[in-house]
Amino acid sequence: MSGLMKILVITAPVLALLLFYVITKQSQMDTEMKKEDARFEREWAEFNKDFSTSGDRQKYEQRAQQAEQEFQELKKKEKEKEEKTERIEKELEKAIEEHGKDAGKK
16 A cells, blocks of 8 residues: 555656646647637638728728737737746656656665
8 A cells, every 4th residue: 555655646746747738738729729710800801801892891900900919919828828838848857857767766
């Protein structure tokens, strides 16, 4: 029974880091999907603007501008999440290496 506890104590921090990494990657993918959705909305509004009557052009122009603003904000968020993910990957690799060294000593 004490062997099982030792295994749990040793692997729990690594598993926690892996879970955190997976959640971070999922968040990054969600941001990327939202960015692509905003890009599509912008392009669709610009496309509709070209084929609409003069009254609807202003509406589509506003929609395109809003989608562009959202797209730019999401690009910034995506860049921040990429930087955060890279830091986490480095920390995870460092923790795994330390864990391997500690396990090798025991």
